[in-house]
Amino acid sequence: MADKVRLRIAPSPTGDPHVGTAYMALFNKAFAHGRGGKFILRIEDTDQSRYNEGSEREIIESLRWLDLLPDEGPGIGGDYGPYVQTQRRELYTRHANELIEKGKAYRCFCTPQRLEEMRREQAARKEPPGYDRRCYRLSPQEIQANLDAGLPFTVRMLVPDEGSTAFTDLIRGEISFENRVLDDQIILKSDGLPTYHLAVVVDDHYMEISHIVRAEEWISSTPKHILLFQGLGWELPMFAHLPLLRNTDRTKISKRKNNTSIKWYRQQGYLPEAMVNFLALMGWSMPNGEETFTFEDVQREFTFERVTTSGPVFDLVKLTAINGKYIRLLSDGELYERLLPYLPEGLDEARVRQAVPVIKDRLTRLGEFAELTVYLFGPPPAYDAATLVPKKSTPEAARAALERIRQLLESIAEPWTHEEWEGGMRALAAELGMKAGDAFMVLRVAVTGSQTSPPLFESIEILGKEETLRRVDEALAKLGGTSDEG
RNA sequence: GGCGCAUUCGUCUAGAGGCCUAGGACAUCUCCCUUUCAAGGAGAAGAUCAGGGGUUCGAAUCCCCUAUGCGCUACCA
Numbered sequence: 001m002a003d004k005v006r007l008r009i010a011p012s013p014t015g016d017p018h019v020g021t022a023y024m025a026l027f028n029k030a031f032a033h034g035r036g037g038k039f040i041l042r043i044e045d046t047d048q049s050r051y052n053e054g055s056e057r058e059i060i061e062s063l064r065w066l067d068l069l070p071d072e073g074p075g076i077g078g079d080y081g082p083y084v085q086t087q088r089r090e091l092y093t094r095h096a097n098e099l100i101e102k103g104k105a106y107r108c109f110c111t112p113q114r115l116e117e118m119r120r121e122q123a124a125r126k127e128p129p130g131y132d133r134r135c136y137r138l139s140p141q142e143i144q145a146n147l148d149a150g151l152p153f154t155v156r157m158l159v160p161d162e163g164s165t166a167f168t169d170l171i172r173g174e175i176s177f178e179n180r181v182l183d184d185q186i187i188l189k190s191d192g193l194p195t196y197h198l199a200v201v202v203d204d205h206y207m208e209i210s211h212i213v214r215a216e217e218w219i220s221s222t223p224k225h226i227l228l229f230q231g232l233g234w235e236l237p238m239f240a241h242l243p244l245l246r247n248t249d250r251t252k253i254s255k256r257k258n259n260t261s262i263k264w265y266r267q268q269g270y271l272p273e274a275m276v277n278f279l280a281l282m283g284w285s286m287p288n289g290e291e292t293f294t295f296e297d298v299q300r301e302f303t304f305e306r307v308t309t310s311g312p313v314f315d316l317v318k319l320t321a322i323n324g325k326y327i328r329l330l331s332d333g334e335l336y337e338r339l340l341p342y343l344p345e346g347l348d349e350a351r352v353r354q355a356v357p358v359i360k361d362r363l364t365r366l367g368e369f370a371e372l373t374v375y376l377f378g379p380p381p382a383y384d385a386a387t388l389v390p391k392k393s394t395p396e397a398a399r400a401a402l403e404r405i406r407q408l409l410e411s412i413a414e415p416w417t418h419e420e421w422e423g424g425m426r427a428l429a430a431e432l433g434m435k436a437g438d439a440f441m442v443l444r445v446a447v448t449g450s451q452t453s454p455p456l457f458e459s460i461e462i463l464g465k466e467e468t469l470r471r472v473d474e475a476l477a478k479l480g481g482t483s484d485e486g
Numbered sequence: 487g488g489c490g491c492a493u494u495c496g497u498c499u500a501g502a503g504g505c506c507u508a509g510g511a512c513a514u515c516u517c518c519c520u521u522u523c524a525a526g527g528a529g530a531a532g533a534u535c536a537g538g539g540g541u542u543c544g545a546a547u548c549c550c551c552u553a554u555g556c557g558c559u560a561c562c563a
Contacts, residue, residue: 049562115560129560185560221563281511318512318513321513361523363524452524
């Protein structure tokens with residue numbers, strides 16, 4: 001393992017691909033690649049009860065979307081496979097047995113019921129919970145008898161009573177734990193599969209992981225892992241614990257209080273590069289203070305010294321602002337291409353391309369495009385006649401103005417431009433003694449169905465004479481002959 | 487409860503003893519631009535650096551204590 005740089009993420013395939021996984025992938029890959037190393041994906045599927053079919057594929061798909069694909073992993077290849085833990089069972093059993101032989105672990109025949117009862121009693125006595133080592137005291141004969149009787153068992157690591165286990169966290173510095181506060185953790189479950197603690201140690205060793213870079217929540221497990229590494233006589237990797245992403249209430253980011261699925265962000269139309277930029281801003285910053293940057297920048301500049309130690313709140317508002325910025329940075333052609341997956345079926349390509357520059361500054365997520373432009377691709381949304389009437393005006397005045405606008409409409413020959421239209425409308429407003437804005441507003445509502453819309457004259461240019469005329473007539477009809485809607 | 491990690495504007499952060507009467511970004515507010523909404527530009531407001539003790543000529547920066555938050559405390563990861 002000497003001087004190779006190899007980092008990994010080890011997600012569990014338990015549901016939708018999680019933003020926390022992307023967050024870890026970002027820094028692991030950036031550091032590995034920045035140091036000429038490899039970035040590995042390992043699937044930790046040892047909990048069959050939480051296993052989710054398809055989750056592995058979606059994790060990879062999400063990483064691909066974010067351009068954070070690993071160099072090695074399931075379905076990707078590499079010399080250290082298999083990269084799925086259930087395919088490595090034999091390795092874990094072998095080392096669990098090795099630990100038993102070395103006296104660093106022991107079989108435990110306690111039933112889940114007894115363990116639960118034990119914990120309840122400990123809680124009642126206000127004692128810290130932990131295994132009472134009943135099975136550690138079993139004689140060889142008793143153990144053999146249990147084995148012969150076919151009793152199910154787990155394997156527990158034997159934690160020393162004395163001393164302490166310390167390590168240097170690359171981000172936080174020296175961290176130390178008294179061994180006596182460490183539980184005799186189960187490392188091999190009765191179904192023969194390892195728990196996280198054994199699996200992670202065995203795999204990180206065999207996959208020659210040089211730096212374990214994971215979330216803060218693993219700090220308290222680290223001494224157990226170190227004890228296991230040492231028990232097996234293996235060299236220790238480096239450790240770095242990144243801060244945990246938080247909900248607004250500062251608890252660990254969760255599905256209940258946040259959108260944790262990467263799929264959701266993709267569906268909403270967040271750009272992957274905006275997502276990566278935002279995530280990199282959580283707990284890290286560029287040395288030059290630049291806040292808009294690429295993955296390549298992170299790769300080049302990443303150091304553990306610049307990682308913060310407190311958990312950042314995942315702020316959707318800020319992500320959205322960054323996303324809008326990235327959208328505006330796109331050329332019209334690029335934006336059009338990026339929009340494609342978010343467009344409803346059957347939209348006219350030429351018209352979409354015309355709409356892109358008009359809508360770009362108003363877009364914060366690609367998924368918004370369809371909604372912002374409905375009026376360009378179908379009839380305007382329903383609206384009240386009252387909406388047509390500008391403040392401090394009357395339905396009669398609005399109707400009169402609209403009638404004149406209709407005349408103007410008919411008088412201008414196609415192809416028309418928004419400049420022509422604006423000129424015509426300004427002259428008309430002056431003639432009518434209306435404020436230009438009010439005249440525009442009447443037309444705006446007639447054309448878009450709303451008092452707030454993308455630029456009016458560009459919209460009219462896109463819609464064309466016939467359709468605009470139709471909408472003006474419709475508005476006129478709404479205004480009718482009376483003012484009782486007012 | 488035990489153990490661990492943390493604590494700078496509402497949020498993300500800069501800051502590694504004097505450059506800090508604490509800087510930037512998002513959000514907020516105001517103004518400009520302007521046909522609405524945006525975008526853009528210019529400003530404003532917003533943090534006695536959790537609190538208290540030290541160390542030092544000098545502390546957001548070093549040490550200690552307290553408080554608070556979070557995490558772990560499963561045959562989940």
